[in-house]
Amino acid sequence: MRILVVEDQRKMAGFLKKGLQEAGYRVDLAQSGAAASSFVADNDYDLIVLDVNLPDSSGFDLARQFKSEGLTCPILLLTALNTTKHKVMGLDSGGDDYLTKPFEFEELLARIRALLRRQTPQGQSTLRYKGLELDLLRREAKRDGVSIILTSKEFSLLEYFLRNPERPLSRTQILEHVWDTHVDNESNVVDVYINMLRKKIDAPFEKKLVHTQVGFGYVLKDLTCSKP
Numbered sequence: 001m002r003i004l005v006v007e008d009q010r011k012m013a014g015f016l017k018k019g020l021q022e023a024g025y026r027v028d029l030a031q032s033g034a035a036a037s038s039f040v041a042d043n044d045y046d047l048i049v050l051d052v053n054l055p056d057s058s059g060f061d062l063a064r065q066f067k068s069e070g071l072t073c074p075i076l077l078l079t080a081l082n083t084t085k086h087k088v089m090g091l092d093s094g095g096d097d098y099l100t101k102p103f104e105f106e107e108l109l110a111r112i113r114a115l116l117r118r119q120t121p122q123g124q125s126t127l128r129y130k131g132l133e134l135d136l137l138r139r140e141a142k143r144d145g146v147s148i149i150l151t152s153k154e155f156s157l158l159e160y161f162l163r164n165p166e167r168p169l170s171r172t173q174i175l176e177h178v179w180d181t182h183v184d185n186e187s188n189v190v191d192v193y194i195n196m197l198r199k200k201i202d203a204p205f206e207k208k209l210v211h212t213q214v215g216f217g218y219v220l221k222d223l224t225c226s227k228p
Contacts, residue, residue: 001046001116001159002026002177006036006062007078008055016049019105024139024152025112026178033057040066043176045073047115049108052079052090060093067094074115078103113137127162130209130222132201134162141201148200153178157193158201161210161220170217194218 003020007013008031020027028043030036033054040048048066052059063075074096079086082100090098096118097111113136117125127134133142139155141148150158156178160169171190179189194210202208211219 001156002028002044003047003049003112004028004030004036004039004043004045005049006030006033006054006059007049007051008032008053009051012051016108019109020049020112022152023109024156026156031055033059033062036062037065040071047073047112048075049112050075050077050095052077052081052086060089060095063090063094074118076108076111076115127159129162129165129220130207132158132162132209134159143201143205146204150197150200153193154197154200157197161218164220166219166221168213168216168219172217174217190217 001024003025005013005016005020005027007016007029010031013029013031017027017029028039028045030039033056036048036050036054039045048071050059050063054062059077059079063077066075075094077090077095077098078101079090079098080101087098096115099108099111113125117136125135125137127136131144134155135141136159141150141155141158157174160174160177174190175187178193198208198210202210207222207224209220209222211221211223213219
C-alpha cells in the first residue's frame, strides 16, 4: 500500500515515514502543499496523511482541491486544532478522518487500517483469491488453510496482487506501490521478490497463481479457469 505523508515539520515527518515503513507501507514524503500537489499529479496513492498547517497552504484547502480534482483515496487530517468547529471544517473540506496532535502512533495505524478497509469491497479486512487469504488486520497469510510466513515486503507485494487479481502489473507499477522511491527502475528487485513469494505461495501447491507476463511484468491469475 502506498501512502503520501504531507508534513512540514522535519522531525514529525521523519517519525511518520519511519513508523509507516516499519508497518509495511510504502511512503512518499511531501513537506509543502505544492510538493504534495506534484506528488498526487504524478502518482497513485492508497491514502494521504495530511497535516493541516503547511507553510504554503492550508491542509483544509488542499484536501478540498484534491477531492475536486477527482481524488478518490481517503485523506487523514493531522492537526493540533482540536475544537469541534475545526473537526467539522476538516471533514467538510474532504477529509475522511481527523486525528489531533499529540497522538499515539498505534492509534494512527488503526485509523489508517480502518480507512483502507473502506476501500476494499464491503469494507473487508481479508483479501481472498482462489484459496489465498491475506488478513490485513492480523497481517497473516494462508493458502488453502495453510499458514504462510511472509516478510513485510512479501506481505506488501502479495497485498498488491490481491488488490488487483487477474490484472497484469508491470514491474514499474509494482516498484511504485511496494518499494521506496530510491529503488532504481533498472533493478531486478521485483523479480527477486517475485521468486521469493512464489516459493512460499506457489511451490508447495499444485496450482500456480503468480505468472509472468513476458515483456511486461506479472499477474495473479488461475490459468486453469481460462482453459476451454
